[in-house]
Amino acid sequence: MSASIGARMPSNLTDKIHAALETFRIELPSWGFANTGTRFGKFLQPAAATTVEEKFSDAGQVHALTGICPTVALHVLWDLPEGIGSCSEVDKLGTRYGVRPGAINPNYFQDQIYKYGSFGNPDESVRQQAFRHTEESIEIAKRLHCRDISLWFADGSNYPGTANMRRRKAWFTELLEASHARLAPDQRLLVEYKPFEPAFYHTDIADWGMALLLAKAAGPQAKVLVDTGHHYQAQNIEQLVAWLLSENMLGGFHFNDRRYADDDLTMGSIDPYQVFRIFHEILFFEWENGSRADVAYMIDQSHNLKGKIEAMIQTVTVAQELFAKAALVDHEQLASAQAKAELVRAESYLQDAFSTDVRPSIREWRASKGLPEDPMQAFRSSGYLEKITRERSAKNMAGITSYA
């Protein structure tokens, strides 16, 4: 199974890895390059991006060095401050820096009006305002040729008895249906869920089952978005991924890792085997069905301590390695072992693939594409970080803020 240490990998495994890498792309979040913090404060970084142009420039660096992140997710409020009026500038930035706009993320949590919710707010005028923001976000996506509109709602309540959960569900259903009606035929609505935070008693879309029901009610172009950090500790994420695949309802991922709650840590930093198992379910589904599920891989991380561009290169590289490992699972043997209930043999196909060192094959693939074999090293020797540190530090250090 796995190549022994020091031995050259058999060419059929190398071919499998290279074929998998051809298909693997992952989207960068614009907010991952900006100064972000915790609820207690921000530690500012001298090289952080503070304008949408700087975010495109930094994302363009990560794509130029790794070759697998051609799109950058945008946050309407932060990256398109003029709404539709910002589209032409953003479009030009995409061309200039070699990364296209990706998923469009409306914002239902920052404006004062959303204190008691957006789509679930008991005040009809606030619900309408949230809907108009959704309409505008869909229009922005059309103008920028973006397929996906990613919806995450902070809606919920902090105390028992303070919110009518059934009525709020009905308002969500109604407004998601109305949003779906605004989509172009090739666009998708992705519905994200999260069990708690910022609300600590109930969250309107708390888990994948609620997101699934709402997406189904919204219409055929609505799918579920799985943020790996948005689960209770013991949740079996690959199982719900398998269920969503079987329902043709898996739209995409927000990848990040966590130890305690929604920690936004680097993908695979705490539990790389979990990411491997998620990729495995997707590739096993593909092998069984003969077609690939249309899943958008996106990163949702903000690095408040790590250098932002380095952290992003690290994330992309780890994602690529875990996907390549998952591609090494021998599906035919696995299916036969499962059918015969040969438990140890079945499990070993996952373990063997996971423990294979795929890095030499990935370096070969990068070289064949004219990419640096070691993107991190290439970044460190490029001088880009020193350049942006010089250009941006005065502006960044003037912006000390606190949440306290």
Ligand SMILES: [Mn+2]
């Ligand atoms: Mn997310």
